[in-house]
Amino acid sequence: MNTNLLNEAEAEQLQQLIAESKHIVICAHKSPDGDAMGASLAWKSYLNQIGKTDVIVCMPDAFPDFLQWLPGANTVLRYDKNPERVQEAFDKADLVCCMDFNQYMRVDAMQPTLVGCKAKRILIDHHLEPETNNDITVSRPNMSSTSEMVFYIISQLGGYEDMSKVCAQCIYCGMMTDTGGFTYNSTRPEIYFVIGQLLSKGIDKDSIYNRVYHNYSVNALRLRGHIIANKMQVVNELHAAYFTVTREDMRRFHFIKGDLEGVVNIPQQIKGLKLSISLREDTEKLNLVLVSLRSGNGFHCQPMAVEFFNGGGHADASGGKLHCSIEEAEQITLKAILAFQDELKKK
Ligand code: 5GP
Ligand code: MN
Secondary structure (H helix, E strand, O other): OOOOOOHHHHHHHHHHHHHHEEEEEEOOOOOOOHHHHHHHHHHHHHHOOOOOEEEEHHHHOOOOOOOOOOOOOHHHHEEEOOHHHHHHHHHHHEEEEOOOOHHHHHHHHHHHHHHHOOOOEEEEOOOOOOOOOEEEEEEEOOOOOOHHHHHHHHOOOOOOOOOOHHHHHHHHHHHHHOOOOOOOOOOHHHHHHHHHHHHHHOOOOHHHHHHHHHHOOHHHHHHHHHHHHHHHHEHHHEEEEEEOOOHHHHHHOOOOOOOOOHHHHHHHOOOOEEEEEEEEEEOOOOOOOEEEEOOOOOOOOOOHHHHHOOOEEEEEEEEEEOOHHHHHHHHHHHHHHHHHHHHHHHO
8 A cells, every 4th residue: 555645855855854853843733632642742752763862742731631641741841831941942943843733823822932943844734724834844634633644654754664662552542533533534444554554563452542532530521411411502403502611610520621522522423413512611711712613414614613713623623712701602603503504404
């Protein structure tokens, strides 16, 4: 199977950039998910493997608790906690690798540090409409995940033979989480070829699944129950559902970061549902509502995220934010659903 992702010139350029670099920073988007973390740590593992000893992963903020087990997660530098150390790493870097995000603003408060950095820059990502002001931009929106891309790139650069189990675990985690355990964005046969290759590195895929998905605290599971039972609104005739999560809801169930990960997917279990929207009050900033959208059954939520929620993302998994109260956010959501009613109504 030819899984080369880069053309010859790109592969050569990438190899040369890496060869010329001594101090490397890897970064990914705010609220790093399994793919952002998996791709970053797998890439770090590869760079270490080929002899790059100074490779620092810098994230804008915290990653969820269920990713703590990822090999190397404890070495990640957080901008929100250690802005000076992150700045220092960028200042020293001769190469910055941007993983799993398309727009520089996706690194949030770390953006000035990233765009002000003099180092060479490569971007490896699978979102639509990437920023292209980089020395190398590898954008493949048809890929399941950035982690899948990292697998192909490592292989193309000749690193598969020596790939460690640790690296394979990180890649598998990213591919698994960005496809909801291979339930969406995962119909390309190559994905299963890659999984085979990762398994032959000795990864235990069931254990990775358990570590990521069977990791709820009692409170976190009860919070989900509360959202489904008491908060979810369903507009039956438009095949749409939405819910709000307030700071009060979070306080009641002792919310910690990560507890609501993936909760927007739950309403999609309703037969025929096309659109699910989660509206969550920010835990710190007042009048900031974090929005997640998921779609299926022939509807695509990305245009709605752009038009109504100051966001974007993938065709069927998008996000955004609103600067208003949760009540106003609910009104905007109803407006958005109505604006797309013709598409949503269809059986
Ligand atoms: P989530 O709902 O998991 O937070 O986000 C789903 C997807 O939507 C992410 O993978 C990302 O591509 C996209 N996304 C989330 N927030 C934003 C945003 O504020 N702006 C844009 N352009 N995309 C976002
Ligand atoms: Mn991703």
